[in-house]
Structure formats: C-alpha cells, structure tokens
Amino acid sequence: MQNIVVDNCNTGLTIVGGAGGPMSTGQGIGSLHLTDLRFHYVKVAVSTSVMSDNSTALLLSNSGFYNVDTIVQDTFKSQVLLRGGKGTVNVDTWGFGRVTSANGTTAFHNGANLDSPVRNDSLVTGGRRQFFTRRRPKYDDLGFSQILDAKAYGAKGDGKTDDTAVLKHLFSAAANMSAIVYVPFGVYIITDTVEIPVGSRVIGQAWPQIMATGTKFADPLKPRVAVRVGLPGQVGVVEIQNMMMTVKGATAGAIMMEWNVHESGQGSAGLWDTHFRVGGAAGTDLTVKDCPKLSGKVNPNCVAASLMLHLTTDSSGYFENVWMWTADHDFDTADQTQVDIYVGRGMLIESKGPTWLWGTSVEHCVLYQYQLSGAQNVVMGLIQTETPYFQSFPEAPAPFKPGAFLNDPEFHNCTKTSKSCAMAWALRIIDSSAVHVLSAGLYSFFNRYDQTCLNSGRHDCQDKIFYTEQSYDVWVQNLVTLGSIQMVSPLNGVPTLGKPNRNGFASSILAWLGGSKNITGQRNFAGYRIHTENALDIDRFPEACQNALTALVRCDNHTEEWTLPSYHGILPRDVDIESVCDEGCARSISDWRSAVDTYCGNATWHNGAAAGVLGSFVSQGINETCQTDKKTGKYCNDIIYNFTLSESIDKMPTNELCSDCYVGRLKMMQASPFSYYNRDLFYEDALKKAVKRCSLSNVPTTPKDSPFPFEPSEPRFCLSGVTYTTKAGDTCDSLALKYSVSSAAIFIGNPDILDCADMVEGVSICMPLQCKTYKLQEKDTCMSVAYFAGIQQDDIRLLNPWIHELCGNLQSATIVLGRVICTTPPGGEYDREVNTTNSDPAYSEYADKAIPPPSGATLATNTTKACGRWYKVEKGDDCARVLVQYHISLPLFIQSNPSVSEGSCTTDLVPGRTYCVGPTKEVLTQTLKPIPPYTRFGCFAREADTTNRSVLTLADAQHVKPMSIVACQSFCLQRGWDVWGIQNGDSCFCDNQLRMDSQIIDDSKCNMHCNGNTTNVCGGKDAIEVFGDQDMLRIQYESLGCYSWSKQAIRGTTGGDTIESPDEMSVDACASLCTVTKKSDFFAVWEGKLCTCGREMTPGAKTTSMEECNVACSGQLGDNCGGKGVAEIFTTKNKNVIAS
Incomplete structure (x- = not known):
C-alpha cells in the first residue's frame, strides 16, 4: 500500500488474523508493506498480532504520523510495538519479520528500525519524497475535434483485415496534431512494425487488441518489433491506456512492444491498464486445439513470441496495472483446459530511469519474467510472477536459444538428471543499481504440471527463482516466494533459502539487504566486450x-x-x-x-x-x-x-x-x-x-584455410616499380647497398620480412625509392654521419624518421632495421644494380634545366633562380596543395625558397609572389655543400625585456669581411670556444653555451647571407644563427629545486612534452632538447631517464627536499636527474629565477 492518507479515526488499518487469533482462518497475511503513508489524529494507526517469528511481515517506510497515539499495536497481546506521540513522528523504515543481512544470514526482527534507501530525486515527488505516482489521464477537457477514432479513420478491427498501414498513418497523424487516438473494441491485425510516435495519446475501449501475425514475426533468430513506442533517444510525451497487445499463430520472433521514449517531464511517458496476452483465446491460433499440454514435444506453431516488453537503454516509463500473460489455459473453453504456449522473455528493462512499475505481473515466460540489465532508478511496486507450468519439459532455455538479448540466462549449472533446475527465473537483476523492489510475489506452482512439489510440503518445484549479479543499491522489501528451494540466489553469494522462512503457505522475508550497500552477485571478472x-x-x-x-x-x-x-x-x-x-x-x-x-x-x-x-x-x-x-x-x-x-x-x-x-x-x-x-x-x-x-598415424598436417577469405585483388602497389625475390644469404643491409636504398625502408615497407639479418628465401619484396646511402659504423654518431655525408645533423632525422630526437637509438635500432641509411631524399628513376653509395639518382622533383621566371613575375625573397618550374601564389593557397600539385618535398621547397620556413609555410606564402617549385640540382649542391662538421641549432635572439642583445658573449669579431660560417667557426675554435654564431651577415660571436634569456625565433628572422659566402645564411638584424661542434647545444640554466611529480609541476608545450631516453639522458641534453626543439622556458628531469619541457610552472606545484632528487642520470655520470616521483626543475630565464 502506497501514498495513503488516513484522517480522524480510531484505527487506521487492521491486519485480520495476522498470526492466528480472532478472525484467523489459519492462513495469515504473509507480508504487508506500507510506504509513503500519512496518518492524522488517529488512535491506532496499524493493528495486528505477532504470535511467532514468521507471522505477518510488516514494514513501514517513509511514513509520517501526526497526533497518532500508537503507530503499531499487537492487539492479541495488547502490546504497543511502535509508539506515536504529539506532533509529527516520522518513520524511515521499521518493521517486524525475518531480515536477510548483507552477509546472507537471516534473523527475526521483532519491531526494529532497518536501513533505509536513499531515493533518487528522479523517482520521488513532494517534500515528503514519496515515490511518484500518476493516475491515468482522463482527457475530460477535450473537444471532439481533438479525438481521432481508429475505425472512423479506416481501420477495420475485425481480426481479419490487415490494419498495419492504417494504424501507422493514424498514429503519425495524431501525434503531429496532438490529438488523441481512440481505439474502439476490436482486434486490429498488424503484419509489420507499427510505430507510436512521441507525442501520442492512445486510449482503448475495453482493451482492443493490436494483434501481430505473419511471416515477418515468425523467425526466432531474427526478432522483430510489433509495436515500437518512440525511437531510440527521443524525449517527450506518450500516454497509452486500456489497450491489449497480442499475437496470432506462430510468431516466435515477435517483440510485442519496444519502449524507447524518455519522459520530458516526470511521468510524461506512461502505460496504464494495458495488458499483453499470448494465446488462450479464440482467434489466436494458440488454443487448446492448437497447443494441447503434455504432447511430448514442442509444437513450433505454439512458439509465440521472443519478448513481451523491452525498455531500452535511453528510455524511461511509468507503468501502472500492466498484466503480461502467456496463456497456461484456454479461457474460451468451459473447462479452462491447460495449454503449452512458449514465450521467451517477459519484461527486459535496460532503462537508466526513472522507471516505475506499479501493480505489474509477468507470467509463464520460458527464460525469465522480469530482467533488469544495466538498469538504474527503477521502482517495482508490487510485482507478481508465475513459472511456466510445463517446465521443466522442455528444459529452459528451450525452445529458445539464448543470446538474442542482453544477458540471456544459460542454465549451465543444471545437471541432466535435475527436473527442478532448468526453469524460468522470476526476477534477474544484473549490472543494475538504485533498484527498489517494494513487495514481490514470485510463485512456482507446478513441475511438469505436477503439484506434488507443493502438496508434499517440500516446496521444491524449482531450485532458484530470483537471481542477482554485479549490482548494488538494490533494496528488496517484503519478498514472498512459493515453490522454490532458494528465495534469492546471488552469483557467488550465500542464497536465502525458502524453508527456514516459511510463513504459512509461502515463504516470506521482510527485507533482503544483500545488495543494499554492497555489490550483490559479484563476478569473478568484471568482463569485457569484444565489440562495442x-x-x-x-x-x-x-x-x-x-x-x-x-x-x-x-x-x-x-x-x-x-x-x-x-x-x-x-x-x-x-x-x-x-x-x-x-x-x-x-x-x-x-x-x-x-x-x-x-x-x-x-x-x-x-x-x-x-x-x-x-x-x-x-x-x-x-x-x-x-x-x-x-x-x-x-x-x-x-x-x-x-x-x-x-x-x-x-x-x-x-x-x-x-x-x-x-x-x-x-x-x-x-x-x-x-x-x-x-x-x-x-x-x-x-x-x-x-x-x-613419433610414429603417429592419421594425423593431418595441412593448415586450415584462413578465417579471412582470400579475395583476388590487384597486385600490391610498389612505388618504385621494382620488386625483388629474396635469395639465400640476403640481408636488408646487403640489398640496401646493392640497390642504393635504406635498409630500414626495406624492412618497414615489406611486412613479410621478419628478420633483417636472416631473410626467408623466395619472398617477393618491393624495393623502396633510391637515395644516396651511408653505412653506419659501430662508433658513428649523428654528428659524425653529418660530417661524412656533408649534410646538417637535423637532416639525418628528417631522411630517416626512425632516429630519435637525441639520436640515442642510432646504433641500437640497427639490430632490427639494419645499418644503411639515406643521406638524400628518396625518389627518382630507378637505377638497377647500383652498388656504390656515390650514385646520384635522378629526382623527379628536380627540373632538368633552369628557365627564366615568367614575364613580369616578382620572385619571393631570396628564391633561387636555378629553377625549371615556377608558380605564382594566389590568395587562399596553402603549402600542402602546392607541394602535392608540383610533386616537391617540403625541405626542397624551403631550400629553393628561403623566405618560407617549415613551421609556418602556408602563412609565409605571399600572394602575387612567384616561387620555385622545380629547382635544378644546383640548389642541392649549393645547400648541401660539404663543410667541416658542425650542428646548426637555429636562429636566436635575446628576450626583449633584457638589456644584453647577444646570446653568445665570451668573444666576438664584428663587422668583418669576408664573413662565413667556416670563418666564424675557425675564429671561435682557435680561442677555445665550441659554440659560435653569426649576426647581420658580418659579425661572429663565440661562447661555450647559449646564455640565459636567449630564445629561439623563427628562421625567417635569420635572412642575411654571409658577405664572404652568399650560399651561407649568417643570421639577421639582431638575430644570431647559432652553431656548435657537438651534437648538443649547451644551455645556461638555473635550478629551481626538487618538486613533487604526482602532478606535473610544469606545463604548456605541444607535440609531446616528455621524452624518455634510458641511455642518453642528462641535464644538459634535456636543456638542449627543450630549448631548441620545444622552445620552452622550463625543463625537468626525473627518474634518471625522463625529460619534460614546459612553458610555465603549474599552479600549486609543491617543492620537496633536494635529497629526494637522488637518481643518477642515465647518460651523465656524477649528476642526478630527479628521483622517483620527484623532478628537479630548471629554467633558462632569469625572470623565473627571481620569481622563485
């Protein structure tokens, strides 16, 4: 009983014969739940009797009593069980009866307070937080123009005519008009899915039937919805009342109703006084004549539905007085003869809520009556179930096969000899939460139509009836079961047995708290989904x-x-x-x-x-x-x-x-x-x-065919157009040297090669594009390779992308990828049987000869004239389109057009200016002219708010002619400084490190050619082109201390701000990497091998003792690189030192 108000009387409620005594018939009321009640000015609110520990299980919850003398009184003993008082006395949860605790033990509570659930806001209404209820709409204020009569609209409802098309149009039109559909008494045949759209209001006269039939509903392996209410994800109003959903004949694949709509306001999507009936009536072809009981086999024509009602994931709903019945007898015969009719599942609830079930019943489905799978915020107020009378013949899940719907039960634990195991579940709660079961009667009256299991007093018609798995916040109050050995059966948990809780004819408990504050039915594994x-x-x-x-x-x-x-x-x-x-x-x-x-x-x-x-x-x-x-x-x-x-x-x-x-x-x-x-x-x-x-016989050895069917396809595309079939003794290195290609490109481009050092004979491989090559020696570094190849150190990584930023894997990666690398961009025509690294392949991105720019063209700044193809940039052009259109690589485009830089190529393009998109090879020789080994680190300038304008300060030679990179290098090395830079095309500066407050700037700022070698760029105005004779640029920095690294203490770079180097990490290496590559003001070293770059300190960063930064650097003896869970943070800017 719920939401009842009692005013001004002596006794509010009397439980007659609760445990014997006056007026008792020997069968007491087994269980009574009173919730959301209000009593005002009453002497005795509830009158009952308590004679034993299994008398009426009485529960009061969320109820208030105003000026009530006695709330509960045992009239047989004249004993007050729960006192009232002046003013308001609120009762959260109180009762007497047997209670199963979280650990599975059951004990009698003789009038005691119990744990109370926290009701979700979506489920309640009013200041008293009572569970929401809504009576069915009356529509008594509407005019006739707002009502559409189904038969007047053209539907026949004669049980013979196919009304599918008419009903589809009717429901759609009514929803668009916000009109009510009135369905007169009759049987409306549908042969395909009928949709009731959001916005619909439907009212029937004396339960008119929507009867699904036909071949589209016949296949149990392809379930099909008969009536679909709303579409998945839709929100709004749907009100349906006084209707009946039925089927006719062999409709094993029918889903009688799919409920998708989610309420737009509390209770706006609801179903009142609407029932689901399968068979047992004239005109259904599922009568005693068609489906007699105990035939000894399953008649496929009597397999009548896959699922009665499905509440989908995004739905919510209010359901009141809904009876879902698979016929156990033919009620259109005088003797009500029993029948065998099969429906797979009753009500499947996947709704996240809010969902209310008030006064609902599901009976005689094969797998389960109610199942909550991933459901939330569900109220089940007074539910009732019955197990199919024919079970366990056939044994569940027969005649259905599990798996068509979420979490179908499998019945694996049943032995072949058991007759009481493979039987339908009354209620299953799986992966669900915030579930309130307020009074449940779960009944099993028969076993194969035999009632000996009850009449004998054993009550063992079936083993289990109520199942829970991986669910929590589940509150079961006033549970009554009949004919089941176990009342509740949690997965891997302690079952609650029926026999110790017998209360007259049935078994009852006041509350089952196994899942109220703990996970009930905890799985061994959380599990995963192979597909989502x-x-x-x-x-x-x-x-x-x-x-x-x-x-x-x-x-x-x-x-x-x-x-x-x-x-x-x-x-x-x-x-x-x-x-x-x-x-x-x-x-x-x-x-x-x-x-x-x-x-x-x-x-x-x-x-x-x-x-x-x-x-x-x-x-x-x-x-x-x-x-x-x-x-x-x-x-x-x-x-x-x-x-x-x-x-x-x-x-x-x-x-x-x-x-x-x-x-x-x-x-x-x-x-x-x-x-x-x-x-x-x-x-x-x-x-x-x-x-x-081993002398084995009859053992097949031929492999099975691949599960991925072979599909004839075009030959694998080979960009170079050259393929090679491997021979004994081939290696990636030997082929790379023979064909002037990169060994890594051979390995990466041919997945059939499993080992570069030991190729399988007879494998067809595609040769990559040719390039000038260099075979790494054991002690080579990126610096030495750059020297011998006559290229910049950065170009080595651009041409061989597998090399890490610090070049730390140059040697270690050769175990897998081989030792032959590219020193020029791959591409061009193929030159067969090249066996020297001195070959100079033709590159398609180069022009054969130079031609003058177009007449009237204005060249971009410093664009080469050694060019055979030109392009005038138009407004809206971007670099990517130009490069693709003219088949030129970005590095070569930049070499040919120095006004364009890598990081801002598109923005550097000036509309109306002409650019070289097909240089001759002269550009390559000019740009990559071999010079003594050095590394270019970029274009640098002092921060604007500092007074010193130079980033290198120990020596200088200003305004010198002729000036070149080599001249400046010689000048500085002779004085013992290994870092040098050139500014304004004529000034040389020397140092052993880049000074504090220096910042890397765009390469376009270093745009002045050396006055002694115009092929060299020698800085710019107030911008210094910085070089060094080592792989790494040493940076001047200051330590800010040791910081906790539970949350990164610096932040703000992009493109990956943490670099790991198990063998090469040092403070200097991290400083160089973060300053040159990441353009960051801060850097941190931690755990000996990790470097993190940042542009600012993280607010709230916490310092710790320097003693905790005690892990040695992986690439620098004698220095530490942070510690476990802590990092030493450095800065290259004086302002940050002052601020700290």
Whole structure:
C-alpha cells in the first residue's frame, strides 16, 4: 500500500488474523508493506498480532504520523510495538519479520528500525519524497475535434483485415496534431512494425487488441518489433491506456512492444491498464486445439513470441496495472483446459530511469519474467510472477536459444538428471543499481504440471527463482516466494533459502539487504566486450546479431588482447594462469561464440570474415594457454618452457617432441583456422617431423584455410616499380647497398620480412625509392654521419624518421632495421644494380634545366633562380596543395625558397609572389655543400625585456669581411670556444653555451647571407644563427629545486612534452632538447631517464627536499636527474629565477 492518507479515526488499518487469533482462518497475511503513508489524529494507526517469528511481515517506510497515539499495536497481546506521540513522528523504515543481512544470514526482527534507501530525486515527488505516482489521464477537457477514432479513420478491427498501414498513418497523424487516438473494441491485425510516435495519446475501449501475425514475426533468430513506442533517444510525451497487445499463430520472433521514449517531464511517458496476452483465446491460433499440454514435444506453431516488453537503454516509463500473460489455459473453453504456449522473455528493462512499475505481473515466460540489465532508478511496486507450468519439459532455455538479448540466462549449472533446475527465473537483476523492489510475489506452482512439489510440503518445484549479479543499491522489501528451494540466489553469494522462512503457505522475508550497500552477485571478472555498440561496421548485422556480438565476456581482461592470431605460450608474470583458465571464462566465451553463430548465421564483416571471428581467436588463445598434460595435470606451457634449448626441431629430444603437450599443442593448432599454424610454416614443419619421428598415424598436417577469405585483388602497389625475390644469404643491409636504398625502408615497407639479418628465401619484396646511402659504423654518431655525408645533423632525422630526437637509438635500432641509411631524399628513376653509395639518382622533383621566371613575375625573397618550374601564389593557397600539385618535398621547397620556413609555410606564402617549385640540382649542391662538421641549432635572439642583445658573449669579431660560417667557426675554435654564431651577415660571436634569456625565433628572422659566402645564411638584424661542434647545444640554466611529480609541476608545450631516453639522458641534453626543439622556458628531469619541457610552472606545484632528487642520470655520470616521483626543475630565464 502506497501514498495513503488516513484522517480522524480510531484505527487506521487492521491486519485480520495476522498470526492466528480472532478472525484467523489459519492462513495469515504473509507480508504487508506500507510506504509513503500519512496518518492524522488517529488512535491506532496499524493493528495486528505477532504470535511467532514468521507471522505477518510488516514494514513501514517513509511514513509520517501526526497526533497518532500508537503507530503499531499487537492487539492479541495488547502490546504497543511502535509508539506515536504529539506532533509529527516520522518513520524511515521499521518493521517486524525475518531480515536477510548483507552477509546472507537471516534473523527475526521483532519491531526494529532497518536501513533505509536513499531515493533518487528522479523517482520521488513532494517534500515528503514519496515515490511518484500518476493516475491515468482522463482527457475530460477535450473537444471532439481533438479525438481521432481508429475505425472512423479506416481501420477495420475485425481480426481479419490487415490494419498495419492504417494504424501507422493514424498514429503519425495524431501525434503531429496532438490529438488523441481512440481505439474502439476490436482486434486490429498488424503484419509489420507499427510505430507510436512521441507525442501520442492512445486510449482503448475495453482493451482492443493490436494483434501481430505473419511471416515477418515468425523467425526466432531474427526478432522483430510489433509495436515500437518512440525511437531510440527521443524525449517527450506518450500516454497509452486500456489497450491489449497480442499475437496470432506462430510468431516466435515477435517483440510485442519496444519502449524507447524518455519522459520530458516526470511521468510524461506512461502505460496504464494495458495488458499483453499470448494465446488462450479464440482467434489466436494458440488454443487448446492448437497447443494441447503434455504432447511430448514442442509444437513450433505454439512458439509465440521472443519478448513481451523491452525498455531500452535511453528510455524511461511509468507503468501502472500492466498484466503480461502467456496463456497456461484456454479461457474460451468451459473447462479452462491447460495449454503449452512458449514465450521467451517477459519484461527486459535496460532503462537508466526513472522507471516505475506499479501493480505489474509477468507470467509463464520460458527464460525469465522480469530482467533488469544495466538498469538504474527503477521502482517495482508490487510485482507478481508465475513459472511456466510445463517446465521443466522442455528444459529452459528451450525452445529458445539464448543470446538474442542482453544477458540471456544459460542454465549451465543444471545437471541432466535435475527436473527442478532448468526453469524460468522470476526476477534477474544484473549490472543494475538504485533498484527498489517494494513487495514481490514470485510463485512456482507446478513441475511438469505436477503439484506434488507443493502438496508434499517440500516446496521444491524449482531450485532458484530470483537471481542477482554485479549490482548494488538494490533494496528488496517484503519478498514472498512459493515453490522454490532458494528465495534469492546471488552469483557467488550465500542464497536465502525458502524453508527456514516459511510463513504459512509461502515463504516470506521482510527485507533482503544483500545488495543494499554492497555489490550483490559479484563476478569473478568484471568482463569485457569484444565489440562495442559503436564498433565500425556493426550496423551491417541484424539487431539480434549485434546483441550477441556486444555481449559481455566474463573472462580475465588479459584475454581481451587475443583477438588476433598469435602463438600462446607462457603468460607474463603479472597474469595469473588460474584466472585466465577459470572454468567460467571458457564457458563464457563458448556461450558468446554459440550466440553469435546462432543469431548472426552466415553474416560477415566487410572483409568477408565471419561475424564471430575475433571471439574465435580469443577462444583459441584460451584453449592453447589452458592446455594441460594428461598425466600430471600441469599446464603444458610450463612444461614446454622447460624443454631442452634446441637449435631446430631436428635436434629436439624425441621424448620432448613426442610428448603429449607438444604434439597435442601442434595438433590443436592445426585443427583450428584461428591459430598461428596457418601463418608460420614452422609449426607445420614441426608437426610433420613429429608425425615421422613419433610414429603417429592419421594425423593431418595441412593448415586450415584462413578465417579471412582470400579475395583476388590487384597486385600490391610498389612505388618504385621494382620488386625483388629474396635469395639465400640476403640481408636488408646487403640489398640496401646493392640497390642504393635504406635498409630500414626495406624492412618497414615489406611486412613479410621478419628478420633483417636472416631473410626467408623466395619472398617477393618491393624495393623502396633510391637515395644516396651511408653505412653506419659501430662508433658513428649523428654528428659524425653529418660530417661524412656533408649534410646538417637535423637532416639525418628528417631522411630517416626512425632516429630519435637525441639520436640515442642510432646504433641500437640497427639490430632490427639494419645499418644503411639515406643521406638524400628518396625518389627518382630507378637505377638497377647500383652498388656504390656515390650514385646520384635522378629526382623527379628536380627540373632538368633552369628557365627564366615568367614575364613580369616578382620572385619571393631570396628564391633561387636555378629553377625549371615556377608558380605564382594566389590568395587562399596553402603549402600542402602546392607541394602535392608540383610533386616537391617540403625541405626542397624551403631550400629553393628561403623566405618560407617549415613551421609556418602556408602563412609565409605571399600572394602575387612567384616561387620555385622545380629547382635544378644546383640548389642541392649549393645547400648541401660539404663543410667541416658542425650542428646548426637555429636562429636566436635575446628576450626583449633584457638589456644584453647577444646570446653568445665570451668573444666576438664584428663587422668583418669576408664573413662565413667556416670563418666564424675557425675564429671561435682557435680561442677555445665550441659554440659560435653569426649576426647581420658580418659579425661572429663565440661562447661555450647559449646564455640565459636567449630564445629561439623563427628562421625567417635569420635572412642575411654571409658577405664572404652568399650560399651561407649568417643570421639577421639582431638575430644570431647559432652553431656548435657537438651534437648538443649547451644551455645556461638555473635550478629551481626538487618538486613533487604526482602532478606535473610544469606545463604548456605541444607535440609531446616528455621524452624518455634510458641511455642518453642528462641535464644538459634535456636543456638542449627543450630549448631548441620545444622552445620552452622550463625543463625537468626525473627518474634518471625522463625529460619534460614546459612553458610555465603549474599552479600549486609543491617543492620537496633536494635529497629526494637522488637518481643518477642515465647518460651523465656524477649528476642526478630527479628521483622517483620527484623532478628537479630548471629554467633558462632569469625572470623565473627571481620569481622563485
């Protein structure tokens, strides 16, 4: 009872014969829940009797009593159980009866306060926070013009005529007009989905039936909605009352109603006095004549629906007085003869709420009556269920197959001999929260139409009836069950038994608190989904197939990585093999595959692979990983891991080769298209040799076809147009030198090459574009390579992008990528059998000869005239379009047009100016003319707010002629300074480091040629071009101290502000990298190998003791680079030192 107000009386409510005594018939009221009540000026609010610990379970919740003398009184003993008083007495939750606590134990509470739920705002109304209710709308203030009569509109409702088209048009038109649809009594046949749009108001006369029938609803593997209320994601008003949803004949795929609409205001989307009935009535073709009971087999014509009502994820709804009945008898016959009719599921609630179910019932569905899956904010006020009378024949889930809908039950734990296990669940709550069950009667009266299970007093018609899994904030109050051994069965939890809680005919408990403040039914694994609802291309599949594909796999998360073919050997140390090989995991992935096979059929992904291909890879991984030795029971991976180390299969000891584990693994892999067997000839060769040496017979060795169907396609595109078939002894280096290409480009561009140093013979590979090459020597650095190749150090990384920013992997990466690198841009015509690194390939981005600029053209500043192709920039042009259109690389474009820089190419383009887009090779020789080794670090200037205008201060030679890079270099090196810079085209400055307050500026500011060598750029006005004879530019900096790194203490750069260098990190290296590359004012070193750049301190950064910055730098002996969880922070600007 809910939301009742009692005023001015002696006794408000009397529970008659609660536990014997006056007026008792021996069958007391088992359970009564009173919530949201208000009593005013009453002597006794509730009168009852308590004679034993299993008498009426009485619960008061969220109720107020104003000037009530006694709230609850035991009239049999004349004992006050709960006192009232003057003024208002509020009762949160109080009762007497048996209560199951969070740990699963049940005890009698003889009048006590209980834990109270916190009601979500969306579910309540008023200052008393009572659960929201709304009576059905009356529409008594409307005119006739606002009502559309279905029959007047053209619908027949005669149980014969197809009214699908008329109803579709009627509901759409009425919603657009905000009119009410009046449906006179009748039977309205539909043969396809009818949509009731948002904005609809529908009222029936004496429960007119919308009856789904026909072939579109016949396939249980392709469930189809009969009546769809709103579309997914829609918000608004829908009001439906006094209607009935039915089906006719074999409609095994029918979803009787799908509810998508979400309320726009509290309770604006609702269903009142509307019922779902399947069979048991004349005209349904599901009568006793069609579907007699105990026929000994399932009649497919009596499989009548997949699901009655589906509340989808984004929906909400108010449902009052809704009865959902699969007929157990034919009520159009005089003797009400029983029938066997099959409906898969009752009510599936995925709604995130708010959802209210007031006075609802679901009866006789095969898998479950109510299921909450991922639901939230649901009130279930007085629900009632019945298990199908014919079960457990057939055993659930028959005649349906699980997997078409979220979290379908599987009934795996049932033994073949049990007759009371594989039976429908009354209520399942999975992955849900904020659920309020206010009085529930869950009944099982029969077992295969036999009531001995009840009449004997055993009450064992079925084993379990109410299931919970991975849910919390679940409040179950006043639960009554009948005929079930267990009242509540949490996954991996303690069940609440029916026998100790028998209360007269049924079993009842006042409250079940197993999921109120704890997770109930906690899974062994959180689980994962192989595909998500938003997965690319998943919409190509039918909805039931999508549900199967996105089902939760209850496995160790490590197995989620196994969606690609691989060999599954020993697991990482942090992965527990017992967890991976959990029995439930293998069963879960098997269920996933079975559901996908069932509901996806032959459907494929865009690449032709079967729908379940990724899950099959996971399953194969579990099978291989969890393989055990038949004799010892040990995991085979552990046994194989300890085999004798052998150079080849031929040298492998026979007892190991022929062992159960090794041969079993090879046979397992050969038998599956989802193993690595069909991807690596090694395993086929190993099995063939095992067959021979181990004298095995009838063992197939041929690999299974790939699960990805072969599709004839055009030959793999090869940009150079040159292919090569590998021979014995080939390596990436040998081919790179022979064909004047990069060894790394050979490896990266040909995925069939697995080992650069040991190529498989007979593999066709594509040769990359040619370039001038250099073979790395063991002690080479980027600096030495730049010297010998006659190029800038930065160009090495541009031409070979796999080289890290600090060049720290130059040598280590050669193990995988080989030693031959490019020193010129790849491209041009192919020159066969080149065997010298001195070759000079033709580059298509170069012009054969120079031509004059177009007549009247104005060249961009400093653009070369050694050019054979010109382009006049137009307004709106961008660099990318120009480069693509004229097939020229960005570095060459910049070399040809010095007014353009890499970071601002598009903005540097001046409309109306003409640029070179096809230089001759003269540009290359001018720009890359070999000179003594040095590194260019960029264009620098002093910060504007500092007085010193030079970034290098120890020596200078100003206004000198002739001036060049080499001249300045010689001048500074002779004086012992290894950093030099040139300004204004004629002035040289020397130092051993870049001074504080220097900042790197755009290269365009260094735009003056040296007066002694016009091919050299020698700084600009107040801008210094800085060089050095080392790989790294030393920077002057100051330490700001040691800081906690739980939150980064500096911030503000882009493009990746943290660099890791396990072998090369030092404070100087970090300073150089952050200043030159990241243009940052701050840098931090931490954990010995990490460098982070930043442009400002993070507000609230916390200092710590310098003693904590005690981890040695990985590339600088004697210095520390921060510590564990702490970083030493430095700055290159004096203003930051002063501020600190």
